[in-house]
Amino acid sequence: MNILFITVLAFLLYYFFKKGNKNTKDVVINKLKINEELSSEQFPKLNILQLSDLHLENISISPNELYEKLKDEPIDLIALTGDFLDRKRTIPKLAPYLEVLNRLQAKFGIYAVLGNHDYVLRQKDLQILIKTLAANNCKVLQNESDLINVQGTWVNIIGIDDFSTNRSSLETSYKGVTSGTILVLTHDPNIVLHMKNYHFDYLLAGHFHGGQICYPKAYHLAKMGKLARMNIIKGFHKQDGKPFYISEGLGQTGLNIRVGSRPEITLHELTLVMGKQKTVKAI
Helix, strand or coil: CHHHHHHHHHHHHHHHHHHHHHHCCCCEEEEEEECHHHCCCCCCEEEEEEECCCCCCCECCCHHHHHHHHCCCCCCEEEEECCCCCCHHHHHHHHHHHHHHHHCCCCCCEEEECCCCHHHCCHHHHHHHHHHHHHCCEEECCCEEEEEEECCEEEEEEECCCCCCCCCCHHHHCCCCCCCEEEEECCCHHHHHHCCCCCCCEEEECCCHHHCECCCCCHHHHHHCHHHHCCCCCEEEEECCEEEEECCCCECCCCCCCECCCCEEEEEEEECCCCCCCCCCCC
């Protein structure tokens, strides 16, 4: 009886892990239109490719496969919302993915923020990661901003550093930002609960992996902040009337399996309001 039970249990575990690993190869491309009600020829659009949580120790899509999925998509800007890797030996694996992203020729380039797993690296290795990103034309924003002009409309790109490791500084991130459309990139979306007095037109984040293993529910995320306890772990949401999106991520942590979630590539079409002026109020 014990042998039979162990055999059945082993088979079930084998099936579970095999199925879960197969799910990591089933990449979903989600497409969203933000401010679609304003969509017309008079309002310019910014087409944003978001990739989050590559976790290159456990990723099931190759650089070439990623390129093939995206080569025909209109992409103006690429946003990488943290958690590239957490081991020094994985850093060389990043360059081929960045080379592919450069081949997509996004008009306004590639922007990135760091996540909690990136900060697991020792300081000297973290600097190698940042230099690798920079060497591949990627602007890393650590509580800072950049400004681009999209057909006459100014867009502030604000990169807020990782909230979960206490590296976020809203005041520093927003310093000097007073008008135009505001696009925020960050890793941990829990920061939105602290941004009542900081305007943004759209915020992109990741961190939760959509639960990664959701059976029966992603109870393990409860320790990852208030949003997770509110079951806000993926997709489009609003906080204080401001829209934000949480990507399910492209890679996995721990076990290279997914149950009840899928790796995600996200394409956001953000309609911009010409001449839109917003005042940023500091706390």
